[in-house]
Amino acid sequence: MNIFRLAGDLAHVFAIIILLLKIWKTRSCAGISGKSQILFALVYLTRYLDLFTTYVSLYNSVMKVLFLASSGATVYLMYVKFRATYDRNHDSFRIEFLLVPCLLLSLLINHEFTVMEVLWTFSIYLESVAILPQLFMVSKTGEAESITSHYLFALGSYRALYLLNWVYRYIVESHYDLIAIFAGIVQTILYCDFFYLYITKVLKGKKLQLPA
Amino acid sequence: AEEQRFKDEL
Numbered sequence: 732m733n734i735f736r737l738a739g740d741l742a743h744v745f746a747i748i749i750l751l752l753k754i755w756k757t758r759s760c761a762g763i764s765g766k767s768q769i770l771f772a773l774v775y776l777t778r779y780l781d782l783f784t785t786y787v788s789l790y791n792s793v794m795k796v797l798f799l800a801s802s803g804a805t806v807y808l809m810y811v812k813f814r815a816t817y818d819r820n821h822d823s824f825r826i827e828f829l830l831v832p833c834l835l836l837s838l839l840i841n842h843e844f845t846v847m848e849v850l851w852t853f854s855i856y857l858e859s860v861a862i863l864p865q866l867f868m869v870s871k872t873g874e875a876e877s878i879t880s881h882y883l884f885a886l887g888s889y890r891a892l893y894l895l896n897w898v899y900r901y902i903v904e905s906h907y908d909l910i911a912i913f914a915g916i917v918q919t920i921l922y923c924d925f926f927y928l929y930i931t932k933v934l935k936g937k938k939l940q941l942p943a
Numbered sequence: 944a945e946e947q948r949f950k951d952e953l
Contacts, residue, residue, distance in 0.1 A: 740953060787951050794953050842948050851948070893952075905944040911952075 732790075733899050739892030740794060746885035747801045753878045754808050759816035762879050764868040765809045766826050770861035772802040773830075778854035780847060821871045824864035833857045842910065855911055859918035862886065866925065870941050880939040884929050887922030890915050 754760050779795040786792065809817050837853035865883070869875045875883070894915050901907045933939050 736952065743953075785950070791951065791953065798953070848948070896952075900949070901944060906947055906949070907944060908949050909946060911949065 733896055733903075735892050735896035735899055739889045739896060742885045742892060743889035744794075744797065746882050746889065747798070747805075749878065749882045749885060750805060751801060751808075753876075753882065754805065754813060758813060760809045760813050761816050761818055762868070762872060762876050763809065763817075764822045764824070764865035765806070765817055765819075766822055766824055766864035767861055768802065768805045768809055770826060770829065770857060770864070772806050774854045774858040774861055775799050775802050777850040777857070780850060818868070818872075821868050822864060823871070824867045826864060829857065829860045829863065833860065840910065842908075852910055855914045858890075859914035860921070862918070862921060866921065869925075869939070873941050875939045875941075877933055877938065880925075880929055880933045883922070883925055884933075887919065887926060890918045891922075894919060 750763070754763065775795075775798045779799055782792065782795050782799075833853055833856040836856050837849050841849050841852040862883070869879070869883075894912070897907060897912050897915070928939055928941065
């Protein structure tokens, strides 16, 4: 474990807590993409299949359970409890355009052609594009609540910090994982224009307005 | 340097 990965995991947990609090406190999921949340739930389900077969550490197991439980709870809150506030019209990204390419790519490019490895690779590729429905929704509505932009900033920072973690591990442990690095770079790049808007607008107290 | 999957990462 290194400071970059720990900071990344904490930013990830922080993002999930912000989102759950936003939905629970406002009893509304307006402005949140349910499709992205479904994709995140799928990412954790396909990545953490080894939860019961491989024990890495207490930290690792606790975080996996936390991510699985929180993503499930978020999907439940959005599609069941507060379904009346779910903005279906603006959440119109076709996620099959993400699922199919990620599945095909994970069958073609992976570390080992086994079920667990292909599913892990699928989850890595899917995670890199899972935020697209959310960013698409923000661009369609043209704005985002500040709490939603804090959520996106924390979520985008998590994988950016993981990139630093992989640089650290390459230097210190001389190991690297090209699949994770490639997907992580794509994932972080997708947030770049949001990061710019967040830093130039939201941090100055303005609302996040995307140029329509 | 060795290319491998990091099994200890989330």
